[in-house]
Amino acid sequence: xxxxxxVVIDDxxxxxLLGLLLGSIIERQAETEASRKRLDKLKGALVVEAGQMxxxxxxxxxxxxxxxxxxxxxxxxxxxxxxxxxxxxLGGGMVGPWLAGHIKTQGNLFMLLRVLPLMxx
Amino acid sequence: xxxxxxxxxxxxxxxxxxxxxxxxxxxxxxxxxDPRDPGVVVMAKTTEEIQAIVKIANEDQLPVAVRVSxxxxxALAMPPQGGLVIDLSQMxxxxxxxxxxxxxxxxxxxxxxxxKAHLAExxxxxxxxxxxxxxxxxxVANCLLDGLGNLSMxxxxxxxxxxxxxxxxxxGRLLKAGANAASDIWFGNGPLPHLMGLFANWQGTTGIxxxxxxxxxxxxxxxxxxxxxxxxxxGAFAAMKALSRRPVCDDIGGLSWPTGKMLFDVNRxxxxxxxxxxxxxxxxxxxxxxxxxQLRRELLDELLGELEGEGYKMEAPMDINTLxxxxxxxxxxSDFPTRLEFLVDTPGGGLSWVGTxxxxxxxxxxxxxxxxxxxxxxxxxxxxxxxxxxxHFGVLRYLSVFDKSDPEERKKVRAMNLxxxxxxxxxxxxxxxxxxxxxxxLTERLDPxxxxxxxxxxxxxxxxxxxAPHCWAFSTPGASRAEGTP
Numbered sequence: 001x002x003x004x005x006x007v008v009i010d011d012x013x014x015x016x017l018l019g020l021l022l023g024s025i026i027e028r029q030a031e032t033e034a035s036r037k038r039l040d041k042l043k044g045a046l047v048v049e050a051g052q053m054x055x056x057x058x059x060x061x062x063x064x065x066x067x068x069x070x071x072x073x074x075x076x077x078x079x080x081x082x083x084x085x086x087x088x089x090l091g092g093g094m095v096g097p098w099l100a101g102h103i104k105t106q107g108n109l110f111m112l113l114r115v116l117p118l119m120x121x
Numbered sequence: 122x123x124x125x126x127x128x129x130x131x132x133x134x135x136x137x138x139x140x141x142x143x144x145x146x147x148x149x150x151x152x153x154x155d156p157r158d159p160g161v162v163v164m165a166k167t168t169e170e171i172q173a174i175v176k177i178a179n180e181d182q183l184p185v186a187v188r189v190s191x192x193x194x195x196a197l198a199m200p201p202q203g204g205l206v207i208d209l210s211q212m213x214x215x216x217x218x219x220x221x222x223x224x225x226x227x228x229x230x231x232x233x234x235x236x237k238a239h240l241a242e243x244x245x246x247x248x249x250x251x252x253x254x255x256x257x258x259x260x261v262a263n264c265l266l267d268g269l270g271n272l273s274m275x276x277x278x279x280x281x282x283x284x285x286x287x288x289x290x291x292x293g294r295l296l297k298a299g300a301n302a303a304s305d306i307w308f309g310n311g312p313l314p315h316l317m318g319l320f321a322n323w324q325g326t327t328g329i330x331x332x333x334x335x336x337x338x339x340x341x342x343x344x345x346x347x348x349x350x351x352x353x354x355x356g357a358f359a360a361m362k363a364l365s366r367r368p369v370c371d372d373i374g375g376l377s378w379p380t381g382k383m384l385f386d387v388n389r390x391x392x393x394x395x396x397x398x399x400x401x402x403x404x405x406x407x408x409x410x411x412x413x414x415q416l417r418r419e420l421l422d423e424l425l426g427e428l429e430g431e432g433y434k435m436e437a438p439m440d441i442n443t444l445x446x447x448x449x450x451x452x453x454x455s456d457f458p459t460r461l462e463f464l465v466d467t468p469g470g471g472l473s474w475v476g477t478x479x480x481x482x483x484x485x486x487x488x489x490x491x492x493x494x495x496x497x498x499x500x501x502x503x504x505x506x507x508x509x510x511x512x513h514f515g516v517l518r519y520l521s522v523f524d525k526s527d528p529e530e531r532k533k534v535r536a537m538n539l540x541x542x543x544x545x546x547x548x549x550x551x552x553x554x555x556x557x558x559x560x561x562x563l564t565e566r567l568d569p570x571x572x573x574x575x576x577x578x579x580x581x582x583x584x585x586x587x588x589a590p591h592c593w594a595f596s597t598p599g600a601s602r603a604e605g606t607p
Contacts, residue, residue, distance in 0.1 A: 012390075013387055013389060013390050013391040013392065014390075014391055014392040014394075015382075015387070015394075016393075016394035016397040017381060017382070017394075017397045017398060018397070020382060020385040020387070021385075021447060021448060024385060024448045024450070025447065025448070051352075051396065051436070052352075052397075053394060053396045053397050054396065068394060082436045083436055083437050083439075086439070086443075086447060089447060090443065090446055121446050121447045121448070
C-alpha cells in the first residue's frame with residue numbers, strides 16, 4: 001500500500017466482496033480533483049450493509065479506510081439489497097429505492113449524501 | 122547429440138534448431154514440477170518436416186515432446202530429460218474454413234485469438250467455444266487433450282469437436298482419421314471406426330497431429346452474459362443441474378469466492394465472510410431473434426425463482442456490462458478468449474490445478490471434500506466448474522496460485538494435488554489432461570485390461586517408445602512414484 005493511497009482496504013485477504021467492490025469504485029473516483037477535495041472534507045465512519053455483508057468506511061485526513069463489519073458509533077448507516085445499492089452506484093437515484101423501502105438509512109443523512117458521489121461507478 | 126543436431130540443422134536450418142541458453146523457456150512451465158532439461162528444441166513448420174524429424178528421433182532413440190505455448194498446467198508440455206522438443210508454434214496456418222459445413226482446418230500452432238480474428242476479418246458467421254486459457258494458446262492442443270470451452274455445456278468437451286485429422290505416426294507415415302479418410306469433406310468421424318480416438322487424450326504418445334478440422338457453430342444474432350451471485354455453492358450446483366437440462370443457456374460456468382476476489386488483486390484470499398456470496402455463476406444466453414433471447418431470459422428467471430423457492434439465496438442476475446461499469450476488471454469476463462492475469466501472471470508465477478470430469482450427481486460431495494483439503498493445506502478453495510454436454514457430466518477444477526521459487530510451496534502444492542486427485546477418484550471424478558503424478562495413482566484403479574490395451578496400442582504404433590514417454594507411464598502396481606518423489 002502506498003503512503004499516499006486514498007483508499008485503504010483493511011486486511012485485503014479477509015475483506016468481503018462488498019468492501020472490495022466499493023473500494024475499487026472510490027479508488028477510481030479519487031482520480032478526479034473534485035472527488036479528492038470531497039474526500040479531504042469527510043470525517044467519521046459510514047456503515048454499509050448490502051444483503052448480509054457489512055463494511056465500514058472510515059474517513060479521515062483525505063483517505064478512507066474500509067474495514068469488514070460495523071465500527072462502533074458510525075455517523076451514518078445505509079442498508080439495502082446488493083442490487084439496490086449497486087443501482088445507486090450505477091447512477092440511480094436514492095430517493096426512489098428509499099421510498100420503496102429497498103434502502104434504509106440511519107444517522108447523519110448529510111454525511112451520507114456527501115459520501116454517495118464517491119460511491120458512483 | 123552433436124551428430125543429431127547436425128542432422129536437424131541440415132533439415133531445418135540453424136535458426137530453427139535451438140540449444141544452450143535458448144532452451145531455458147522450455148525447461149519448466151507454470152506448475153510445481155521441477156525443471157527438466159531438453160537436449161534440443163526444433164521448430165517445425167510443415168508436415169513433411171515433422172515426418173523427417175520423427176524419423177531422425179527414432180533412429181537416434183530420442184524421446185519426443187510436442188509443445189506450442191507451453192501453458193499446459195499438468196506439466197505435459199515439459200520435455201523428457203535430455204529429449205527432443207518439437208515446437209509447433211510456427212506451424213500455424215488456417216488452411217480452410219468451410220462455412221457451409223461449419224469447420225476450420227487448422228494446424229497445431231493456430232491460437233484462439235488467431236482463429237477468432239480470421240473469422241471476424243472474413244465476416245464468417247460462425248463461432249467457437251473458448252477455454253479460460255490465454256488467447257495465445259493452441260486450439261489443437263486443447264482438442265487433443267480434451268479440454269473444454271464456453272460452449273461445452275451444449276456441445277461437450279473439445280475432443281468431441283474434432284471433425285477429422287491428419288497425424289504423423291511415430292514411424293513417419295501420415296494417417297488420415299475421421300470422415301476425411303474417404304471424403305473430401307471433414308464432417309466428423311463418419312460411419313468409420315473412431316481412429317481420431319487414437320489421438321484424443323493420448324497426450325502425444327501415439328503421434329503428432331498436423332491438421333485438424335475444428336468444428337464451429339452458428340453465431341447467434343443476440344447474446345447476453347449474466348452473472349448471478351449465489352450465497353451457497355450447493356445452490357450454484359443445483360442451478361447448473363437444472364439449467365443444463367433445459368434449452369436456456371449456451372453456457373453455465375461457476376467460480377468460487379476466492380477467484381472473485383483474485384479479480385480485485387487479492388492474490389491469496391484467506392477467509393470468506395460468511396455473509397458474502399460463495400459462488401458466482403456466469404450464464405450465456407443467446408437467440409437468433411430478440412424474442413428468442415427474451416424467452417430464454419424469462420425461462421432463466423423462472424427457474425432461478427424456483428430455486429429461491431427451495432431456499433437457495435442469490436442476487437438477481439446482473440448483465441456483464443453492468444458489472445464492467447461497476448469495475449472495469451470484470452471486462453476480463455466480457456469477451457473471450459481472455460487472459461486472466463490473476464491466475465497466469467501472479468508475482469510467484471506458479472499455477473497448478475487438479476482438473477476433473479465427473480458426475481454432476483456428486484458435485485456437492487466432491488466440493489465438500491475438496492474445499493476441506495485445500496483449506497487444510499493453507500490454500501483458498503479456488504474452484505472453477507461447469508456442467509458439460511447437457512448435464513451428462515461436469516468439470517470441477519481446483520486451482521492453486523503459488524510461489525514457484527519457494528520449494529516448500531511447491532511441496533505443499535504437490536501434496537495437496539495428490540490428495541485432491543485421490544479424493545476425486547474415490548468419488549468417480551477423473552483428472553483430465555492427466556499429469557504424470559496423477560497417472561501413478563490412477564494406475565491403482567484403472568481397469569488392468571484397459572491398461573494392457575493401451576500399452577499394446579502404444580507399442581504397436583511406437584515400437585521405439587520415443588513418443589512422450591513421460592506421459593501415460595503406468596507404474597508397476599504398488600510402486601507408485603507419486604508419493605515419494607517430487
